[in-house]
Amino acid sequence: MCSRKEFQKKVKFSLILTFAILVMFSIGSVSSAFGQDHSADKVKTESSALGLGLGLIAAAIAFGLGALGAGIAIGNVGSAAMGAIAEKPELAAQALIFIALGEGLVVFGFVTALMIIGKV
Secondary structure, three states: OOOHHHHHHHHHHHHHHHHHHHHHHHHHHHHHHHOOOOOHHHHHHHHHHHHHHHHHHHHHHHHHHHHHHHHHHHHHHHHHHHHHHHHOHHHHHHHHHHHHHHHHHHHHHHHHHHHHHHHO
């Protein structure tokens, strides 16, 4: 088992590493965009590519936030449900219903992402 300070060091290191990878990826993808020749046809193509890219990012955010919200909901409801089931086993069916309501968030995020992709 690691101590609290070791855990904090590991978390800081992982955050710094993640941020560094994100910065390197961003610089690599942006640098190729600035060195190109811009003509009228390329501007139209780039604007449609930008719209496609932003649409895909919006779909990913919609699905990702839905999944994140469902994970938080299921984590909280699931732990409370397991405590309730431990005290009264006859509450298991009701607990599963509440957990399924948390799963609905993923479905809403997925449907929203599909609608966004359908428009792009």
